[in-house]
Each structure stands twice: as structure tokens, then as C-alpha cells.
Amino acid sequence: MSVSRLGTSAVLRGLGAAVPSRVVTNDELSQRLSTSDEWVRTRTGIAQRHVADAGTATADLAVEAGARALKSAGAGEADAVVCATTSPDRPMPATAPEVAARLGLPNVAAVRVDGGCAGVVYALATGAGLLAAGVAERVLVVGAEIMTRLVDPDDLGTAVLFGDGAGAVVLERGDADQPGAIGPFDLGSDGDLADLLAIPAGGSRRAVDADAIAERANFIHMDGKEVYRQAVRRMVESSRNVLEAAGLTVDDVDRMVGHQANARILDAVGDRLGVPVERRVSNVARYGNTSAASIPLALVDADLRPGELVLLTAFGAGLSWGSTLLTWPDLATS
């Protein structure tokens, strides 16, 4: 299909990903949690996840994915780095400057975007904004997570869901009718529901003291059922908003790349939007929920064809959500 959107735009030029080598299957988790492969698969669609070893930090995965994205763009450098992560190497400083420096990009603009599982869509919008503002000519946008460090290993409601990984894209300034053009964006939040998905301790609200540790408050707490409901509702609304803003309908969408949290959420969103099953991209079975890394990891796996209109939609802690559209370019990926 053809999309005509006038004006300048951010254009996607490169794509790369990195995941830790160790794979943890549902059967392995079932050895210490009272669950089973069948239980996890039927409720989440997840069969396995990649898990970082103790010596690997989020920036390590981000650097690997970022280098691959720059290579795929045929570019040695970028003049800004936006890193979406919920699981930074340290509470301070932001992970992005270290990622930039290790990629050989000293002194460039570098910032972390904390949009939970919707972070990468916010980071893409941030990158597009830096281009539009004239701050940068080429932006590296990374989503990188070591979520397995944030989950309570004994909490069945979350321990089976998350995985580790990173994905990155390169954005450059271009025209809205070029292959790779990205936008418009629909972004939103509902902070009244912040407690539905949160790590209660470890910030200025509550220290990680002995009580917090005893209550496991230093780990992710999630009201899974309400999050499920909100995720479906918000991704559907946001997808409709972004299509309307672009003057398109769901029939124009060649592929839907939703945040890979749970296969059943993706199906519920696809069913409501009317996206046929064969147009929905899903790799949650292999990686679990990798939060801000999930959409770029799915883009790598999706086998997208140049010219296809791709709908990206994500939802996560905050609550935060966001959607955008892009015309798939002809890319060398690795």
C-alpha cells in the first residue's frame, strides 16, 4: 500500500538486536516454581526467555544492539543516543551516556527514556523530536532491558513473564513519503493507575530497607488482571488514534507489531482492531516480555518487506502507552 504524508519526518535506517545466550525454558522454571510448561504457555504464549548472567548489565546488551543497528544503517556514528530502559545499570547516572561512549560516540546528546514497556515508542518519538528540533542528524534509539533482575524469582505472577534483551534502530531526518518514514505518534499515560505495575521500593518514595526486602518491595509487583484489561483497552484506542491521525484505516496495516507481553493480549488487541492473524507479529514465545526491547526485537524477527505499513503499539508501567506507524525500508539487519 502507499502512504502519503507530507513534510519532513524521521526515517528508520538501521536495525539491530542482542540477547543473552542463556535460554531458560518453562520446564526449568517449573523446577522451583509451582507451575508447568502447559500452564505458562496457555496463559502467556511464552515457551522460553533469554536470561543475562550476573556479569552482564543492560548497557552491555544496549551497546551490542546499538553497534549492529549502526552497522545496518551503514553509519559509523550518530549524534544522539536515546536509551529506553526500566532496568538501568544503576539508579544514577542514566545508562545512555555510557552506551554512547562505548559505541565510540563521545560527547553526543544522550538520555534515558523511562516509559516502562511502552518506552521504546516514547524513545522513537523523542528521537524524531531531536531530529525535528535540529539537535541531531542521526539518532540511535535503543530499547534494552535486564528485566529478570527486577522480578521476584518466587512470584509466579511475574517470574515466568519477563526476559532480557536489547534492540536498536537508527533514525535520520528525511521526507514523510520516503521508505522508513515514521509517524505520526500517539502517546498517553494514566498515572492514577501507577500502582498496578510498580517496584514499590528503591526510589525516593521508599528506601530498600530490611522491611522492604522482607515484603519483596524491591521487586516488580503487578495486578495482572487489571493490567491485562488496561493493556488491551489502551493499545486498541492508541492504535485507532494513530491510524486516524494518519488518515488511514486498519485495512492499510500490513503488519502489527505490538508490545510482546503476552500472546493473549496481542490476540485480544488484534481481534478488536480487526488485524488478521497472519498480519500480527509475535515472538513472545521465544523471548517473553523484554519490556522496552520487545518491539525492536520483534521487528528483527518479523521478516518485514520493504514498503509494508507497520503499526507499532505498546503499553506498560506508568501506566504509559504509545503507537506509531512506519513504512518499512529496505534494510540490512544483523
Next chain:
Amino acid sequence: MSPVYDRVKELLIDKFGVPADEISPESTFEDMDLDSLDLVEFALAAEEDLGVRISDEEAEQLTTLSDTVALLEAKGAKVS
């Protein structure tokens, strides 16, 4: 049965793949092979379709289909 019951039956058949002959007022969600997430999805579908919100707590208390229809009707569910 009521229009709400008929609509709920349609939802269960169309969206949840429950065979029609397994659906009766006495059927439980368990009988129909629906798990806890199906119940969340059912609540969401009922909200979209019938305009009433069932909370997670209320959904957890539901056992039979007739209970469910009674709750939906008490909340003012309308079939359009």
C-alpha cells in the same frame, strides 16, 4: 432466556470458542474450560458489548452462567 443471556451465549461461542451444546444456565466457567484470563477477557468483552463493568473481584465470585447474567442485568446490561 433473557436477551442478555442470549448475547452472553453468543459471546462465549464466537469469542471463546465454547461449543453451543456445553452452554446452559447451570454451566460454570470451569465446565466451559475457561481459565482465569478468559474470565478477565469475558469481563472486558461484556463491558464493550453490554456497557457494564464487572470488577475483577466480582468476576472471581462468578460461578454459573445464570449468576453472571443476573449480575450483568442487575448492573443494567442492555443488548443493543
